[in-house]
Amino acid sequence: MASESTSNNEVNHLQRLTLIWIVLSVVGDLLYWFLLGPHVAPGRMTTTARDNQFDFNVLFIVGFPVLVGVWAYMGYAVINWRSKKAGVPESVGGPKAAENKRLVTSWIVITTVVVLLLAAYGTVEVIVGQGSGGGEGPNPIWSPSGAIKAETAALAGTATWAPNSNEVLPVQVIAQQWKFTYRYPTFGGFESPYLILPINTDIAFNVTSLDVIHSFWAYQLEVKADANPQQNNVAYTKTLQLGSFEVRCSELCGIWHGAMFNSGKVLSQADFMAWATKTEAANAANTKFLPPFAWTYVPDANGASGGYYIDGTVTPYSPTEVYGSKQPSS
Numbered sequence: 001m002a003s004e005s006t007s008n009n010e011v012n013h014l015q016r017l018t019l020i021w022i023v024l025s026v027v028g029d030l031l032y033w034f035l036l037g038p039h040v041a042p043g044r045m046t047t048t049a050r051d052n053q054f055d056f057n058v059l060f061i062v063g064f065p066v067l068v069g070v071w072a073y074m075g076y077a078v079i080n081w082r083s084k085k086a087g088v089p090e091s092v093g094g095p096k097a098a099e100n101k102r103l104v105t106s107w108i109v110i111t112t113v114v115v116l117l118l119a120a121y122g123t124v125e126v127i128v129g130q131g132s133g134g135g136e137g138p139n140p141i142w143s144p145s146g147a148i149k150a151e152t153a154a155l156a157g158t159a160t161w162a163p164n165s166n167e168v169l170p171v172q173v174i175a176q177q178w179k180f181t182y183r184y185p186t187f188g189g190f191e192s193p194y195l196i197l198p199i200n201t202d203i204a205f206n207v208t209s210l211d212v213i214h215s216f217w218a219y220q221l222e223v224k225a226d227a228n229p230q231q232n233n234v235a236y237t238k239t240l241q242l243g244s245f246e247v248r249c250s251e252l253c254g255i256w257h258g259a260m261f262n263s264g265k266v267l268s269q270a271d272f273m274a275w276a277t278k279t280e281a282a283n284a285a286n287t288k289f290l291p292p293f294a295w296t297y298v299p300d301a302n303g304a305s306g307g308y309y310i311d312g313t314v315t316p317y318s319p320t321e322v323y324g325s326k327q328p329s330s
Contacts, residue, residue: 013080021072025065032060042222045245045266047238048133049222055125062118135207135225135233138295144168144202144236151204151234154185157293161186163269169198173207174297175214175227178256180247187276189293190283195247195264198272199239207233208296215251218264226251232295239266 037057044050126132130142140147150168153159161169172183174191182195195218197203207216207225214227216235220243225235249260267275280287291297 017072017076021069024068024072028064028068029061042220045241045243046221047240048129051129052222130236133223133235133237135235138232140234147204159186163273168202168204170204170206173205173216174210175216176210177212177254178260180262184276185293187280188287190280190287192279193262196272196275197239197266198269199242199266202238205235206295210297212253213251214249214253217250218245218247220245230296242266
């Protein structure tokens with residue numbers, strides 16, 4: 001009779017624990033999904049930000065019941081199986097749990113299925129999100145429709161972009177110690193110290209460096225790509241909301257790494273077009289002295305400070321490596 005009573009007690013404990021775990025998990029997941037989930041960083045400024053926010057929320061919903069299970073068991077054990085409590089029955093665990101084939105098998109099967117499902121989910125999300133805002137190197141595996149055509153035209157100097165055209169806008173990110181510069185091949189190849197983008201537009205970021213390894217991280221856009229010298233690292237996103245964002249270097253690149261940041265904005269397509277055409281015209285006199293647009297650049301042997309030399313007038317330290325622009329002969 002005593003053995004039967006103990007068995008019933010154990011079954012009741014398991015039933016109670018399971019019920020508590022289910023209720024707390026469901027309530028907690030619902031509260032998180034509807035109250036906190038929509039406000040989780042990085043927000044919904046781009047497709048990659050929106051998708052990454054959604055993916056994080058899904059992972060939280062899956063992981064929260066595991067945390068609740070641990071907390072529920074610990075709390076239940078403290079209340080029901082503490083040593084000072086008289087007539088404490090044997091806790092649910094110990095040798096009986098280790099020798100329970102059904103329990104062990106269930107644990108292995110459930111955890112294996114969860115891990116495999118999450119791996120499959122993550123892979124699908126990377127593919128559907130065209131790289132999910134991460135750099136894919138010079139030859140992206142996943143890219144939005146029209147991206148390759150736009151980037152080929154940019155290199156040839158024939159790229160165009162117009163509001164409401166559904167065309168991919170290529171933007172080059174040039175990193176150097178310690179700043180970012182943005183080049184717009186679609187608008188004559190001018191450079192800007194600020195990253196300005198149009199809304200509702202697929203953007204192809206082509207990221208490179210003039211010196212050491214940096215990393216381009218536009219957090220609110222959820223775009224991140226290493227900037228490596230002599231390498232073009234491509235990342236994609238589509239803008240969805242107007243507003244400002246920050247760009248930071250996320251790769252230790254030298255003494256002023258912490259100060260290597262600037263800002264950007266997502267404008268309406270009409271405002272972006274007005275800014276781009278105005279900036280192109282204002283910078284035309286300087287743009288013609290820049291190197292021809294290319295996916296990578298080799299600075300002169302005296303560093304990447306932006307200086308260049310008048311051929312035949314000033315002798316550079318290196319007779320072979322000369323920055324690609326020239327001053328007018330006059």
